[in-house]
Amino acid sequence: MSKEVTGTEVAGEEIEVSGIVQGVGFRPFVYRLARRLDLRGDVRNAGDRVFIRIAGPSAARDAFAAALVHEAPVLARVEQVTRRPAQVPDDAFRIEESGAGSVSVGVVPDVATCPACRAEIAAPRARRFRYAFTNCTDCGPRFSIVTGLPYDRPATTMAGFPMCPACRAEYDDPADRRFHAQPIACPDCGPKLWLEGDDAAGADAIERAAALLRAGKILAVKGIGGFHIACDAINADAVALLRARKHRPTKPLAVMADLGTAHALCHITPEEEAALAHPSAPILLLPLKLGAPLAPGIAPGQLHLGVMAPYTPLHHLLVAAVGRPLVMTSGNRSSEPQIFRDDEARERLAGIVDAFLMHDRPIARRLDDSVARHVVGRLRVMRRGRGLAPMPLTLPADFADAPPVLALGGELKSALCLTHGGKALLSHHLGDLDEPATGDAFETALADYTALFVHKPAVVAVDLHPDYRATRFGEDLAATAGLPLERVQHHHAHMAAAMAEAGWRRADGPVVGIALDGLGLGEDGTAWGAEILVCDYRTSRRVARLSPIPLAGGDAASREPWRVLLAHLDRALGRSAVDGDPHLAALFAGKPLLTLRAMMDKGLNAPLASSAGRLFDAVAALLGLAPDRLSHEGETAMALEAAAEGEAPPYPFALHADGWPFEIDPTPLFKGLVADLHAARPRAAMAAAFHTGLAEVFTGAAAHVAAAEGLTAVALSGGVFQNARLLEDTVRRLEAHGLTPLVPSEVPANDGGLAFGQAVVAAARRIG
Structure with a gap:
């Protein structure tokens, strides 16, 4: 300050x-x-x-x-x-009455119920005993109910609930903790709760909903920012039914539990306990205890569980009434955006849920739960949503004179970013834009943010990929408004986001960057995803890469890991060796190898890619950890991380450093993996050795580049760095080389942080 x-x-x-x-x-x-x-x-x-x-x-x-x-x-x-x-x-x-501001990035996220309000809803003589919409100036809905600024009750979805005399007296009393609390309400004047789809009488909505959950039923629960789908997390039949109805076969499910139950389910450090109890109340990935009392279908094959504490009075009352941990997963059909409107919930969730726990306070905007993980001494945000957005980010000191930028992010895990002066407002998670409904929601969110925060951009920033919906939208917007358009390479944006969050100034010069993710269009027109860069905010230069392999079938290779494994094994061992090895041949039984190899030979629908995400796919497929077809993004990386146990000597990679960019060649890795398969080495050790080898080769290459370029800092970003084992090993090795890692924490390392990086790159280019 x-x-x-x-x-x-x-x-x-x-x-x-x-x-x-x-x-x-x-x-x-x-x-x-x-x-x-x-x-x-x-x-x-x-x-x-x-x-x-x-x-x-x-x-x-x-x-x-x-x-x-x-x-x-x-x-x-x-x-x-x-x-x-x-x-x-x-x-x-x-x-005084609030005055209008020309621009604001000061709206607070929704805030979990404070201790005073929790005590109040539990006190039988309190006026708000068991009232599901209790709040005060220290807690309650904020961003999910705001319809305009300044933040006053008429500019929220509480405008339709006139205060009763008792609430008005509290609101006007400077000594009361509800003095000027805009969402103030009570049972006499505030929102009402009811249950649809259950004919039982004689009990309130919470008790009836709890009885249904204990009986193995599936409920839609309207909360803050949207609907959840809930069921008993201990009831294996209920969890299996939810998965079948929602068409979500393996992706882990989040669980809501009070702190005592969370300790019974997971190993929790004091730092993680503080994160669970934080006003943002994110879903926190925690190590599962062996034999934790949960249905086996909650997080199949995983060693971690996504846990969140109840964060509204409604959730506190429901969890207490059920007396068990509850699955709380997004209220949507598979791959669609979370539902936040009542009529849409009734239509789209019919057939998935057995009843609806509803209320009549409108939700102004969709907000998925935030997701975080405590790694390398910090809480690392993996998805930015309810509880975190739209808290602004502070730009490095020498960005104060930057023009206002609108950055539109990428195709997956999309988010947008607005900058003004020294602040950046990174939106909440909007979803994957290859889903039409999400694309529509993206355009709605853009209109919402620019209107709410009165943002008038001077420049628009987009990804290099011409087919991204966000890119096309940005191009049209810039052309219509007569604004300059800045195209920012995908991995340059990842590095810039890590740099900016760390406070790295433009004047501090370039850094080395390690970008590990799925795919992003490179400056040479090929797909990148495992690169070492030298970059400042304005420019980026690729100096090393993972040796590229052809993706047979294009996008199909990102969904079917065996295709990527075939390309890697053919390159590392030769086709005759692959076909002549009974173990390897069995992996491809029934697959159209002749067709795929012909495609790769001729370069027909087989684009080259250097991708860490696809490398994880291939290794997982070789170790029997990947299905023929993935059911969700990141499935193989999660499986490999969960499988890795203990310490293991690294699998080797080859470095071909006779030119720039130099190659990081995984041929020795695959030869070592195949030899260990034949020797029946434990899969846990092989998975651990893969992680160690990947960390070793990329930190060694980054140290080589840093020495050659005279640099001291290394930015780490890309979705693969959400892997805690890989991130911890990489940071440790960089520090052993005397290098300073710049690692995102408030900004997601995955594509959810892409717009922030695009924004600072565009701003730096415009500052000059």
Whole structure:
């Protein structure tokens, strides 16, 4: 925080506070502080800042200014306090109506239920006993109900619920924790809860819903940001039925549980417990305990479980009433966006769920749950959604003069990014744009963000790939608005995102980057995905790559791992050796090898790709860890990470460093794997040795590049780095080389962070 202080001896002054000051109880806090110090004046919101006028003795004003920083509400983020002399009305301190701000990136995410509200809904004599929509200035819905700025009740979906006299009295009382809490409500005036699809009478909606869940039924639950599909996480039949109805055969399911139950299911460190209890309440990937009381179909083949704590009063009441952990998975059909509107839920979830736990508070926008994992000493965000978005990110110091940018991200795990001044607003997870319904939701979200935050871009940034829906949309938008268009290579954007989050300034110069992911279009027109780059924000140069292999069938190779394995084995061992090896030949029994090899020979629908994601596919297929056809993205990488146990000497790779870019050749890797298969080496050791070998070869190559280029920092990004074993080993080895790793934490390493990287690249190019 920076602070400018002038006019400390005058009777009145205006104080401007910028940062996260919307929806966090900041004005009530200011009011109580001013009254405590016997200061006159007023406070009002304006966009992403608060303006305060105070009059009184200079010592009291100085104490007031200091307390704005040191005593601010827990959800606030005070970034700058500016003081200047001003005339102040000679009245008692008051809260003024909010004024309009030209631009704001200060809306707070939805906040998990605070301890005081949890205690209140559990107290039989409390006015809000068992009330599912209890909240205060420290908790409750925010971004999911906002329809406009400044953040006041008329600009939320609570506008249709006039306060009763009792709630109005609390709202107007400076001593009450609900003073100016915009979503304030109670059973007399607030949203109502009901159950559809169950004819039982005599019990409230929560108790009836809990009885259905205990009986093995599947429910749709309307919460914050959308619907969940819920069932008893201990009931194997219920979990199997949910998977069958939702057509989700193997992808792990998230579980909601109270803290005590979470400890019974998983090994939890103090840092992870703090993350579970954080106001953002993400789904947290935690190590499963052996013999944890869960249905085996929750996370098949995995050693980790996605766990989230109840984060609304409704969820607290439901989990307590059921008395068991609950599956809480996105309320959608497979691959479609999460549903957040009532009528759509009734239509699209019919046939999946047996009943609907509903309420009448509208949801302003879809927000999937955030997902995170504690790795290398930090909480690493894997999906940015409810509880985290739209908390702004601070750009490096020398981006303050950058023009406003709109960046549209990629095709998978899409998100968009708006920048203004020194802030970047990375949107919530929007989904995969190859699904038509998600593409429509993307365009809706873009209109929503640009209107809500009054954003007027000076430049549009897109991926190089011409067929991405986001790229085409950005091209059309830039042409229609007459705006310049910046095309940013996929892996350059990944590196830039890691650099910017780490505070790496433009003036700090280039870094080495290790990009490991599935596929992204390279500058040479081929598919990249396992590269070493030298880049600053404006430019990027590829200096090393994994040796490319042809993807027989194009996109089909990304869905069928055996196709990638065939290409790698043919390259490493030769076709005659593959065909003559009974073990290997069995892997391809019944497959059209002649056709695929002809395609690869002629380059027909067999594009070359250097991809770490496809390398994981091939190794998983060789070890018997991959199905013929994947059911979800990242399936093989998750299987390999789960299979790896203990420490193992690394499988070797070959380095062909006689030119630039030099090649990282996996031929020795596959020869070693095949030899160990014949020797019946344990699969866990082979999976561990693969991870170790991959970390060793890429850190060694990065160290070689850093020494040749005189660089000291290495950025790590791409979806493959969501693998904790690989990330930990890579960071450790880089530090042993004396290099500084730049690793994303608030920004997803996968394509969910792509738009942020595009935005800073475009901004740097425009600054000059």
